[in-house]
Amino acid sequence: MQGLGRSLYHLRVRNQDPTTLIGIVLVVLFGYLIAAPIFLLVTDAFVVQFADQGRAGQPMGELTWYYVERVFFSRISMDVFWRPLMHTALISVSAIAIALTVGVPLGWLMSRTDLPAKKWFSTALIVPYMLPSWTFALAWLTLFKNRTTGGSASWMESLGVTPPDWLAYGFLPITLILALHYTPFFILLFGNALRQFDSSLEDAARSIGAKRGTIARKIILPLMLPSLVSASTLIFAKCLGDFGVAYILGVPVGFDVLATSLFRAISTSQTGMSALLALTIVILGSVSIFIDMYLLRQARRFVVIGSKGSMNRTTALRGWRLPAFGFAMSIFLISAFIPLMALLLTTVMKVPGVFALSNFTLDYWIGTDVGTTALKQGILLTPEFWEVTWNTLWIVGSAALGAGFLGLLVGYVVARTEAKSVATFLRQVTFLPYLVPGIAFAAAYLSMFAVPRGPLPALYGTPIILVLAILADQMPFASRAGISGMMQLGRDPEDAARSVGAGFIRRLTSVVVPIQKGALVSGVMLPFISGIKGLSLVVVLAVPGTEVLTTYALRLVDYGYSQASNAVVLMICVIAFGGTMLVQRLTKSNLSDGLGNK
Amino acid sequence: MSSISIRDVRKTYSKSAAPAVDRLNIEIPKSDFLCLLGPSGCGKTTTLRMIAGLEHPTEGKIVVGDRTVVSVDEGIYVPAEDRDMGLVFQNYALWPHMTVAENVEFGLKLRKVPKPERDRIINDTLEKLAIARYRDRLPSQLSGGQQQRVALARMLALKPDVILLDEPLSNLDAKLRLEMRAELKRIHAEMGATIVFVTHDQWEAMTLATTIAVMSEGELQQLGTPDDIYERPANRFVAEFVGNLPINIVELQDNSTNPLSAWVHGMLADIRLTAPAGSVGIRPEHVRLVPVETSPRPATVIDIVPTGGSWIVELSADGEKFFAITPEPPGVAPGEQVGLSVPHESLHIFDAAGSRIEAVLQQTTGGKS
Secondary structure, eight states: OHHHHHHHHHHHHHTSSTHHHHHHHHHHHHIIIIIHHHHHHHHHTTBOOGGGHHHHTSOTTOBOSHHHHHHHTSTTHIIIIIHHHHHHHHHHHHHHHHHHHHHHHHHHHHHHBOOTTHHHHHHHTTHHHHSOHHHHHHHHHHHHOOTTSOSSOOHHHHTTOOOOHHHHSSHHHHHHHHHHHHHHHHHHHHHHHHHHSOHHHHHHHHHTTOOHHHHIIIIIHHHHHHHHHHHHHHHHHHHHHOOHHHHHHTGGGTOOOHHHHHHHHHHTTOHHHHHHHHHHHHHHHHHHHHHHHHHHHHHHTTOOOOOTTOOOOOBOOGGGHHHHHHHHHHHHIIIIIHHHHHHHHHTTBSSTTOOOGGGBOSHHHHOSOOOOSSOOSOGGGOHHHHHHHHHHHHHHHHHHHHHHHHHHHHHHHHHHOSOHHHHHHHHHHHHGGGGSOHHHHHHHHHHHHSSOBTTBOOOTTSHHHHHHHHHHHHHHHHHHHHHHHHHHHOSHHHHHHHHTTOOHHHHIIIIIHHHTHHHHHHHHHHHHHHHHHOOHHHHHHOOGGGOOHHHHHHHHHHHTOHHHHHHHHHHHHHHHHHHHHHHHHHHTOOGGGGBTBO | OOOEEEEEEEEOSSSSSOOSEEEEEEEEOTTOEEEEEOSTTSSHHHHHHHHHTSSOOSEEEEEETTEEEEETTTTEEOOGGGSOOEEEOTTOOOOTTSOHHHHHHHHHHHTTOOHHHHHHHHHHHHHHTTOGGGTTSOGGGSOHHHHHHHHHHHHHTTOOSEEEEESTTTTSOHHHHHHHHHHHHHHHHHHOOEEEEEESOHHHHHHHOSEEEEEETTEEEEEEOHHHHHHSOSBHHHHHHSSSSOOEEEEOOTTOOOHHHHHHHHHHTTEEESSOOOEEEEOGGGOEEEOGGGOSOEEEEEEEEEOSSSEEEEEEETTEEEEEEESSOOOOOTTOEEEEEOOGGGOEEEOTTSBBOOEEEOTTTOSOO
16 A cells, blocks of 8 residues: 555656656657667668669678778779768868968957957958858859859850869869858857957966067967867868868869768669768767867866956057958958859849940849740749748748757756656757768668658658758757756746746746747757758758759759859848848847857 | 644655755644754755655655645655745746736736736735835846845735745845845734745844754754754754854863863763763853953963954863853953853753753752852
């Protein structure tokens, strides 16, 4: 009798609110949406696939080293893996070097000097990061492409000079574009670190007679090192997964990186190969991110975060004000203004790069007889464009809404549940996509949802797979926002609500959600912006019926309709930029706070 | 108005850790003003939260009025939201997105009180706590003292039988504390509710409570009136914890030559004890300073601290720190020698384990040494 009473008691205590129950539902959900696809990716790489039974000499489903051998050691391994790996490494290292050279001085100018128009620059110089990286690849094509690819002539060609291949495609432009796109990492991370740096440390050094150069070398640099390392590893991880730039500028001349090699394996249905390639990218990405996390943890031991009295002293540039301004301005012009203007102008010019009044036209936007075979009217009059825009808005919109709310729920469960194992699992599983570059995550989704699984039919070709993939891909940010929001909130407001008689649902709707409104807005908006910009994930999963703006733009590039694709890209930029500014305004936050998030 | 009965309650957070609360038995009569007093980590807040239903005991039973709110053996557990108790948090826990009026209204809405009635109650309560003019402000626009009043108003509007307060005065400055203290006493007198409140501040406990429960390491040390607790501490922990200035403790060693110990032994010779004494506590206000020739116990004055109306004299007796409080200027200077004198009846005598020993004074010799 007593034993029965006790079990009843524990049952009642456990079920006083459904937090743990919700936690278990979330565990199942994310096990299905995140852990299972990645697990399948791993197994796909090591068991014989249907198409390879003959070549592997083993029946389907058996464990095999066939793909390992093929990717790393076979005759084609040079083409599918080693050369792309080399290219990827070269590009990342060069891009990091360039971004460092440009970003560190800018970070210093922005945080510690009296640079003119500092506030304006603080937004202007970050613009490249707000926009999709491959936007700049398109701009590059607009300016420098040659007859290797079709479509209208580039500006340079119109000026009578044919750009050589090394300038138009491949290593040089890819590196430059990635470098400029990720320079904001250095500006923000290094700048923030400098801003938090306590000037009294400098004063202390000066008071015992250290020279400026010595102070910079012996005091400031060691303390700034973590931010530099962090920015570098983040850029490396991003370059590893960046698909669009290499696809647009590399593929025309057969210049492959890991991401494009993986894309080719996927598009030729080599499941086993693509799984192994994806896995390799995941491992490289994870290693770099773990190195970053480790170094940051190490750094926290000695980082002196500004105390209340910390001052950050402004260095007067004096005679260098103008040259410094010129430097910052030229970086803005090169990395944001010129590419965007080139894109914009192309869409209103009949022949690119010819500045005559008669050459300007609005036909590519609103014309009715452009004279091309497929896209006979301006982009704004093309029904397909509006279909795709609508697709994008509802697919990405529902994914972002889902991610935002699930993120808050994850935060709630992690902060509240007494089942520690549930909390730990949720925390880790929602972080997992962060380690997986979009293109590899897409490969994982193909492994999972290209065939019927359990009660679900095959989802490939439906918009649902896109919604789920984007949602899962955005979970690292959304759940982190939710968790930190709930941790900050603490239990008290909810306990207070309990004490006046509010039940679980009531507490959630009247107390938790309203208080977390800000976190929820950014938890929905930021995934939305990031989803609108995203290319690598959707390029694998979208089919003609479920196209979104990014894949549509890419298809237009493939067809050679540069004006139309540029117009689409500009629309994406407008949405991404406007959205980012809106979020910053709404949440009074700064982009740098969320840096390092996808 | 409800009594509260806590029976054999135990709470462990994990199987390996020591219990946060253990073997707790407290009977709180209705309309009592009980204070749970103890240092941080003693289990007082856990106890309060178990009464409120925000924590669940591992063992035991809690009965409020004639309603068992939790009983492990009988399988009874009433969740916090169904217990109808008033709760005020240390950091107030106002809902930041609701105005003052909305904070107060929330609980009334949940109880389906009709709108005109709600408005009347909100006005009355805010009026009573002198915060009516802030009714449309958000908590972030209020000072700490005002927030505290809103937290009280939110709780009082529901007219609970049982009021639970978690360190309600600890975030206020000295003047506000006095004000709120008076407010709490007034509320108690007016409503007659049973109040349980938690504090680590013995001054708060002494001045507010009708009953004090002193806790340490999860266990109840003593339950009694403020006077009881101060005058007749049940053990050394209570004696040392309660009192503005720490009580002087003299460890007794049997055959030692320690002069301080020998002096106290001498005093105990006149007293019949029910058990062997292990140590003795002497409150600073019971220590009298006498000319050094008239006392067997000399001490050196180290410092004199005037505290306005009384003087704290810090002494050194054979290397041990000793405190005395005098109601008049002590008339000695640092470095001088004085004699110590303590009336027998003001000795607190503890056995080797630290429990209080009742002493019977032998009238034959009497007097003071």
